[in-house]
Every structure is written in structure tokens, then in C-alpha cells.
Amino acid sequence: MGAREVGLPDVVGSGSLPSAVKIWEVGARDGLQNESVVVPVAVKLEFLSRLADAGLSVLEATSFVHPKWVPQLADAAELLAGLSRRDGVVYPVLVPNERGLDRALEAGVTHIAIFASATETFASRNLNRTLDSQFEMFAPTVSRALAAGLDVRGYVSMCFGDPWEGRVERAQVVAVGERLLEMGCSQLSLGDTIGVATPGQVESLLEGFRDVSRLAVHFHDTYGQALSNTLAALRCGVTTVDSSAGGLGGCPYAESATGNLATEDLVWMLDGLGVETGVDLDKLVETSAWMAEQLGRPSPSRVVRALTK
Amino acid sequence: MGAREVGLPDVVGSGSLPSAVKIWEVGARDGLQNESVVVPVAVKLEFLSRLADAGLSVLEATSFVHPKWVPQLADAAELLAGLSRRDGVVYPVLVPNERGLDRALEAGVTHIAIFASATETFASRNLNRTLDSQFEMFAPTVSRALAAGLDVRGYVSMCFGDPWEGRVERAQVVAVGERLLEMGCSQLSLGDTIGVATPGQVESLLEGFRDVSRLAVHFHDTYGQALSNTLAALRCGVTTVDSSAGGLGGCPYAESATGNLATEDLVWMLDGLGVETGVDLDKLVETSAWMAEQLGRPSPSRVVRALTK
Numbered sequence: 001m002g003a004r005e006v007g008l009p010d011v012v013g014s015g016s017l018p019s020a021v022k023i024w025e026v027g028a029r030d031g032l033q034n035e036s037v038v039v040p041v042a043v044k045l046e047f048l049s050r051l052a053d054a055g056l057s058v059l060e061a062t063s064f065v066h067p068k069w070v071p072q073l074a075d076a077a078e079l080l081a082g083l084s085r086r087d088g089v090v091y092p093v094l095v096p097n098e099r100g101l102d103r104a105l106e107a108g109v110t111h112i113a114i115f116a117s118a119t120e121t122f123a124s125r126n127l128n129r130t131l132d133s134q135f136e137m138f139a140p141t142v143s144r145a146l147a148a149g150l151d152v153r154g155y156v157s158m159c160f161g162d163p164w165e166g167r168v169e170r171a172q173v174v175a176v177g178e179r180l181l182e183m184g185c186s187q188l189s190l191g192d193t194i195g196v197a198t199p200g201q202v203e204s205l206l207e208g209f210r211d212v213s214r215l216a217v218h219f220h221d222t223y224g225q226a227l228s229n230t231l232a233a234l235r236c237g238v239t240t241v242d243s244s245a246g247g248l249g250g251c252p253y254a255e256s257a258t259g260n261l262a263t264e265d266l267v268w269m270l271d272g273l274g275v276e277t278g279v280d281l282d283k284l285v286e287t288s289a290w291m292a293e294q295l296g297r298p299s300p301s302r303v304v305r306a307l308t309k
Numbered sequence: 310m311g312a313r314e315v316g317l318p319d320v321v322g323s324g325s326l327p328s329a330v331k332i333w334e335v336g337a338r339d340g341l342q343n344e345s346v347v348v349p350v351a352v353k354l355e356f357l358s359r360l361a362d363a364g365l366s367v368l369e370a371t372s373f374v375h376p377k378w379v380p381q382l383a384d385a386a387e388l389l390a391g392l393s394r395r396d397g398v399v400y401p402v403l404v405p406n407e408r409g410l411d412r413a414l415e416a417g418v419t420h421i422a423i424f425a426s427a428t429e430t431f432a433s434r435n436l437n438r439t440l441d442s443q444f445e446m447f448a449p450t451v452s453r454a455l456a457a458g459l460d461v462r463g464y465v466s467m468c469f470g471d472p473w474e475g476r477v478e479r480a481q482v483v484a485v486g487e488r489l490l491e492m493g494c495s496q497l498s499l500g501d502t503i504g505v506a507t508p509g510q511v512e513s514l515l516e517g518f519r520d521v522s523r524l525a526v527h528f529h530d531t532y533g534q535a536l537s538n539t540l541a542a543l544r545c546g547v548t549t550v551d552s553s554a555g556g557l558g559g560c561p562y563a564e565s566a567t568g569n570l571a572t573e574d575l576v577w578m579l580d581g582l583g584v585e586t587g588v589d590l591d592k593l594v595e596t597s598a599w600m601a602e603q604l605g606r607p608s609p610s611r612v613v614r615a616l617t618k
Contacts, residue, residue, distance in 0.1 A: 012507075224612060
């Protein structure tokens, strides 16, 4: 059944929302890297092609992190070599360090993203760096990328809670983020990596930054809060939202547990609010239903489940 | 793992929210009536007892609808006879008509709810009445209930979209609701029965009523919108929210598809916002995990899944 045939109410906006939102689709990278079933490169290429057909214009495609850490994305070079780039679509690639940047440049990438931590423990565990020394790794990567004409996005992870440290000081998150901006990142993506945040915390963090136009939000739906937090962020002026087609990124410990905010659930809300996204929801749902078949499990997206019953 | 041990951020409020919310727990009625596995009365009684232990003070207990239509609740009289009522907890019962009221009065019920439709088609299909003639059924039920000193709540279903009619006129919903209030209902519960609404539509409908203090909201999470819609309603001044422990009410057509907003996901948000509910989240999660075992399937609540991995 199509999204237009299920008894939809009128489109009704809500105060102080942007007229359009740019969806930064992370399904092929952040989504797949957390899926335990290894997906063949041909399937990934078809996935990216279908996402572009559905109207998504930012497709984070893969990552040049070491294959030892993320075997799912070990095919990054092969994938980028096989990619038919569309006009009007950008394909950012996650790049952890200078070696990753070298590989990205070889592959003809135009947009990269670096991945920083807002907490000491996660910096140590994920990057093998201190909170402070992570910037020594980013600085040459970013300056060389900028010199080569690339656009650089900065992810800030663990912005709200950290599984080892608990609460995260807002000032610490803002300091990490502002440092990435000063380094030359065009945009920050503020991540609730463990999905614990609620709307007041989101508003409070966003208010800590000087320029909301350079902020994107990246919510995980572990505790069901991702869409409410997105709504709060939109009301603060954020216009770029990260999400994952079909809610890809399920945790291997629990079948159908969720990772990222599902792009379909986001588009449903934005369509109802009259906020433009350029996305064709039915095409996107078809794509996610197809990908769920490839992964051999139902999509965690509510919209995908409801429309593919 | 307890809710307090997962890396929670500080509690941070958000503008113009109520300081406290009354949760109207519908798991035992609206939740179970949509579950295909028949639950023994002893299990239902333990469920209600555990929900009271977790701090919920409104427990919609069952329904006196004809057992032919809802076999799951055919044990309503037996359940109410076996119920150990707690001080400070009310146990409303759904009553479709005068016959149901007779049975409720016999059972010593103090709070009833009637179930109206906002659309012609659903009135016909669910009540075998026209939109207008449903009130002929409610009028004697409500007046006799009030004369007997009972409190009467009015549900209004299909407030946003209707699977047969599509969009629902706001004026029609408001007219149905105001008529129930004039009839003597103390509160309306505005239901998004098929889960299609988005926040602007919620705000628009709430603004159509004269007195927001008599409104509650009842969202289904079919399209993942329930919590965002709740946030929008709270910002409009609503202070009573319906939800279902563990997100009970899964559709039999799709495993783990969701029915009502999960009480745990609601409490997570309200706890983070510093809005009082009186609910002990860990006890509630334990209860829902136990009930999921009884039903032989995982809870659709994100919070329950995350905390019981």
C-alpha cells in the first residue's frame, strides 16, 4: 500500500519550522557498518542507486576506516570505483585519518567526514587517543583535505550520554565541536550515539553553539527518542538531519533493535508538516523493504513495516 | 541494566511544558484487546498489580464490550471481581452501551469510558451506527452513569485519518468531542487510531477545542510518530497522556508491529525533561518484560528492549 492511500490527514505545519530539510542519508555507512550480515558490493551499489532514485541528495557511501575494525566496509575502494555518481547527489565518505584521506583522494571523493569524540573514554576506546590528542590526528587530515578542495564534515559522537562516563558536560561537547569548525569543518553532526537524549537536552546543546546554520543532528533511536529530538532540533533552526533508510544499523544483540533514526519515519513527519525534503516516500520504502530482504530480517522502521504488511 | 546506569545526561526541561503529566495506562484494555494470544485472568491481575507497584495511578482495566467482538476481554466481570483495588489508583472500564453500564455497575466500577467515532465509516463499522446516531446510544449510558456518581471519559477515535475516508475534517472531530463534553464527559481522549498524525495536525486539532484542560491524547505508533505528537500536545497544554506498558497492542499481522505509544518510551522522555509522572521506570520495564514473556514475543517498546538486552 502506498503512503498516499492509508488515510492521511491534511498537511499542517507547526510554528517556527524550516521550510525545507536536507536529509543526510547514512544508511550505507553508519547503517551497514552496524549490521552483522555482510552485504556484497553489488547490493550496496544498487542500494545507493535506489536511494538516489528516491530523491535523496546526500548519500554517505562508505568509510575508509581500517577493515579490521569494520569488515562490512572493507570494500570501500571497490564500491567507489563502481559508483555511478548522479548529478545533484554528493557521496561523502568517512575518513578517520591521513591514510584514509589518501585512499579517499585516490577514489575521487569530493566530500569527507571525520569522526570525533566528545568524551575521554570514547576517544580512547574508538580512536585510541585522548580527548585532546584526537585533534592532532584530525588537523593534518583536514588541512590536506581542504587544500585538495574537499568539503569536510565533523561528526561529534557521545554528545549527550556516554556508556562509561554517564553524563557529558555540554561545555566539553561545544569545545570539541567549535574546535572542529575552527579547523575548517563546514558542518558539525552532533550525535547521540547511544540514543539517550531527550528534547530539552538537545535544545540546550544547540544553544551552546554560536552558529546553528552549521549544525546537523544525528540521533539513534535506542530509547525511541530520535524523532522527538529531531523535532526539537528543527524548532531550534537545524536544517540538516542524519537518518538511515529503513532504520538500518540494528544492534546484533537484539533482532530488530534500532540504530539510527529511520529516514522513512522522518520523512513521514516532515511530509505531514509540509517541510520539503525532495524524497519520494513510496520509492524509499520499497528500497528499504528490498534491503531488509537482503539482510534477512524485518526493517526496524515503523513506516516501512506499516506500508509493507 | 537499570535506567539510571546507561549513561544518562542531565535532566533538562524545555519551554512551556507542564510540570507533571498524568499517564492513563491502557495496556490492560486497549493493549491486550489487540493481542492475539489470550491471556489468563490471573496474569491480567498480576499485570495490573505490577503496574500499580510501578507508580501508575490510572489503570484502564478492561472493557464490557460484547465478548464476541473482543474475546480477550470476555473475562471482564471475573477480572474486576478479583481485583485488589489500591488507594490512589483508579481502574476505568470501557463501556460501549447501557448493557455494558449495567455490568460495570454490578462490578462496582467508579470510572467508565465510552468510545465514539469521529468518522461516519468507523461509526458504522465499529458501532453499527451513523456518526449522528451514536449519540443516541451514549446519551442514556452517560446520564445513568453520572446519576450513579460515576466519572465518564469520552474516547474520540479516528481523529486524524481514517483508513476508509482518508482525511478527517477538524470541525467534525471537534463537533463530536464537544458533544461528548456537553453530555457530561469529564475528559476527552483524542485518538489517532491508525497512527498517521504529525505534530502540526495535533496542534491544530487541540486548538479547535475550547478547554485544553479537558483533553487527553491517545497516539498509536504505527508510523513512529506517537512520541513527537505527544511532545507537540504537551506544548499545547495537555497534561493527560494515554499509553500502553511495553507498547502492548501489536498488530497480529506483523510480529512486533506496534500499537499504542509505549509507556516506557513516554516516561523516558518525561524523565529527561524533568516532567513528573510518579512512575518508577525500572519497575515498569520489568513488568513489561514479564508480560512480553507471557505473550511469547519481544516488547515493541524501544526502552524495554534496550534495558532488557
